[in-house]
Amino acid sequence: ETGVTQSPTHLIKTRGQQVTLRCSSQSGHNTVSWYQQALGQGPQFIFQYYREEENGRGNFPPRFSGLQFPNYSSELNVNALELDDSALYLCASSFTGLGGYTFGSGTRLTVV
Amino acid sequence: AQTVTQSQPEMSVQEAETVTLSCTYDTSESDYYLFWYKQPPSRQMILVIRQEAYKQQNATENRFSVNFQKAAKSFSLKISDSQLGDAAMYFCAYKNGRDDKIIFGKGTRLHILP
Numbered sequence: 001e002t003g004v005t006q007s008p009t010h011l012i013k014t015r016g017q018q019v020t021l022r023c024s025s026q027s028g029h030n031t032v033s034w035y036q037q038a039l040g041q042g043p044q045f046i047f048q049y050y051r052e053e054e055n056g057r058g059n060f061p062p063r064f065s066g067l068q069f070p071n072y073s074s075e076l077n078v079n080a081l082e083l084d085d086s087a088l089y090l091c092a093s094s095f096t097g098l099g100g101y102t103f104g105s106g107t108r109l110t111v112v
Numbered sequence: 113a114q115t116v117t118q119s120q121p122e123m124s125v126q127e128a129e130t131v132t133l134s135c136t137y138d139t140s141e142s143d144y145y146l147f148w149y150k151q152p153p154s155r156q157m158i159l160v161i162r163q164e165a166y167k168q169q170n171a172t173e174n175r176f177s178v179n180f181q182k183a184a185k186s187f188s189l190k191i192s193d194s195q196l197g198d199a200a201m202y203f204c205a206y207k208n209g210r211d212d213k214i215i216f217g218k219g220t221r222l223h224i225l226p
Contacts, residue, residue: 031212033212033213033214035214035216040218041218041219042116042203042205042216042217042218042219043157043203043214043216044216045213045214045215048211048212048213055211055212056211056212056213058213088155090155090157092157092214094212100159101159101212101214103149103156103157103158104156105154105155105156106155106156108155
């Protein structure tokens with residue numbers, strides 16, 4: 001049974017650029033959630049994808065968007081990067097209704 | 113709004129001793145779940161223990177146990193026989209029964225002293 005894999009592990013971008021982060025969900029899981037964890041803080045819910053559609057969103061602007069693919073993997077896209085977007089981005093997969101979540105090790109994004 | 117509060121930014125405990133991490137939460141929901149997650153330097157969130165709100169019995173996982181006080185909205189984690197590998201950030205978290213969004217506290221950094 002494979003876990004959740006995120007890529008890349010680290011990334012440096014310039015303010016105003018766009019970034020795509022990737023997540024492969026755990027085998028058997030059909031739901032993917034994305035979280036932003038700023039330094040010294042707990043993770044904040046960005047959004048969740050189920051059956052390739054957004055299924056819940058936190059308090060993040062529209063420049064944060066995502067996709068889920070038929071194999072349940074997912075992408076997080078952030079447009080017009082701002083310095084405050086610097087954070088650890090965590091992906092978690094689950095099987096809807098069972099409540100078990102598996103987290104990846106995250107992507108550390110630095111915006112300069 | 114649902115919130116999770118961890119009032120201890122950092123704690124230290126001697127190896128082999130017992131430590132308790134505090135957490136309070138606020139919700140008007142009756143169906144919800146509470147979690148403690150561990151985040152070591154590897155960054156991956158690891159589930160330590162989970163409690164369903166409808167269960168009166170406190171959850172236990174080996175050296176880890178919780179004190180779930182539903183009326184007080186308190187959910188503390190007790191780690192017995194602390195080991196060096198327990199050093200990490202610990203996050204208390206909440207999820208209601210209607211969706212899959214998890215709300216995390218700000219975390220408690222636990223140091224284990226040899």
